[in-house]
Amino acid sequence: xxxxxxxxxxxxxxxxxxxxxxxxxxxxxxxxxxxxxxxxxxxxxxxxxxxxxxxxxxxxxxxxxxxxxxxxxxxxxxxxxxxxxxxxxxxxxxxxxxxxxxxxxxxxxxxxxxxxxxxxxxxxxxxxxxxxxxxxxxxxxxxxxxxxxxxxxxxxxxxxxxxxxxxxxxxxxxxxxxxxxxxxxxxxxxxxxxxxxxxxxxxxxxxxxxxxxxxxxxxxxxxxxxxxxxxxxxxxxxxxxxxxxxxxxxxxxxxxxxxxxxxxxxxxxxxxxxxxxxxxxxxxxxxxxxxxxxxxxxxxxxxxxxxxxxxxxxxxxxxxxxxxxxxxxxxxxxxxxxxxxxxxxxxxxxxxxxxxxxxxx
Numbered sequence: 107x108x109x110x111x112x113x114x115x116x117x118x119x120x121x122x123x124x125x126x127x128x129x130x131x132x133x134x135x136x137x138x139x140x141x142x143x144x145x146x147x148x149x150x151x152x153x154x155x156x157x158x159x160x161x162x163x164x165x166x167x168x169x170x171x172x173x174x175x176x177x178x179x180x181x182x183x184x185x186x187x188x189x190x191x192x193x194x195x196x197x198x199x200x201x202x203x204x205x206x207x208x209x210x211x212x213x214x215x216x217x218x219x220x221x222x223x224x225x226x227x228x229x230x231x232x233x234x235x236x237x238x239x240x241x242x243x244x245x246x247x248x249x250x251x252x253x254x255x256x257x258x259x260x261x262x263x264x265x266x267x268x269x270x271x272x273x274x275x276x277x278x279x280x281x282x283x284x285x286x287x288x289x290x291x292x293x294x295x296x297x298x299x300x301x302x303x304x305x306x307x308x309x310x311x312x313x314x315x316x317x318x319x320x321x322x323x324x325x326x327x328x329x330x331x332x333x334x335x336x337x338x339x340x341x342x343x344x345x346x347x348x349x350x351x352x353x354x355x356x357x358x359x360x361x362x363x364x365x366x367x368x369x370x371x372x373x374x375x376x377x378x379x380x381x382x383x384x385x386x387x388x389x390x391x392x393x394x395x396x397x398x399x400x401x402x403x404x405x406x407x408x409x410x411x412x413x414x415x416x417x418x419x420x421x422x423x424x425x426x427x428x429x430x431x432x433x434x435x436x437x438x439x440x441x442x443x444x445x446x447x448x449x450x451x452x453x454x455x456x457x458x459x460x461x462x463x464x465x466x467x
């Protein structure tokens with residue numbers, strides 16, 4: 107497997123920053139858009155031309171929330187020679203797919219705080235699980251510091267504003283998809299992820315998340331290098347705030363806290379392989395067994411775990427069990443030592459591919 111390309115963005119102007127991004131990743135963005143055109147049609151029955159006008163209310167919400175990021179998307183579109191709405195669709199892919207009752211298991215996340223870790227570091231980790239074709243469409247964005255906004259490293263899909271990552275203020279973010287029975291027009295979660303990563307304080311990151319109308323249900327696990335973490339389960343109705351009761355916490359693709367005012371549709375919807383429950387139990391068990399001795403290597407081993415393969419923490423192709431439109435695999439495995447400011451990652455399944463590192467300087 108080849109490494110994930112790194113794109114450095116040091117422009118102060120949002121539009122120019124986006125244009126540089128679009129020029130650098132143009133071909134990959136176009137490839138990703140073609141993949142999503144097919145996924146959108148297979149799952150919704152709608153062509154992209156039918157979907158794009160439906161995005162207008164989401165664009166209005168996003169522009170109110172983050173006008174600078176709308177400018178950045180316009181710049182990406184210019185640089186990649188695509189339309190604004192095509193780039194916006196890539197950033198709103200979850201809102202397009204999942205709010206139309208498309209179910210797939212996507213991602214296992216965990217945090218280990220000082221006391222649980224061998225060297226008293228704060229370690230945040232994730233297996234990002236998604237469509238196999240999108241594995242080749244990833245980029246790493248290294249966004250320079252701007253005034254009071256810390257510098258950022260984020261792993262995401264080409265053309266997206268952000269997803270998983272950390273910043274120079276010691277804040278890190280990993281995410282999981284959730285499913286609720288209520289949906290409304292709101293801000294695409296990719297915008298919220300970017301705002302979290304632009305935060306210099308944990309409280310500020312939480313505020314960006316809690317004070318925003320959501321367009322899709324997500325779980326955000328946020329940690330700080332000084333040994334604190336918070337997990338926030340979101341829906342368009344309410345947010346559940348979970349602090350680690352001990353020194354570790356894990357999350358997968360179902361709500362851990364009781365849902366008030368809405369239902370977790372993963373619990374009631376027919377799913378031939380609901381791996382989210384076993385994955386959460388398995389990660390929690392392994393974290394508990396190694397409490398006080400956790401380090402980068404042991405957490406990488408958790409992310410390689412193959413119990414109940416292919417529906418394991420290290421998720422493999424499962425087309426023979428579930429429809430291909432709902433099948434996911436691990437496309438990225440990432441372990442971030444927030445205290446040491448170093449990231450270890452593997453493109454694809456961590457059991458098969460080599461580990462690379464990225465030192466945050």
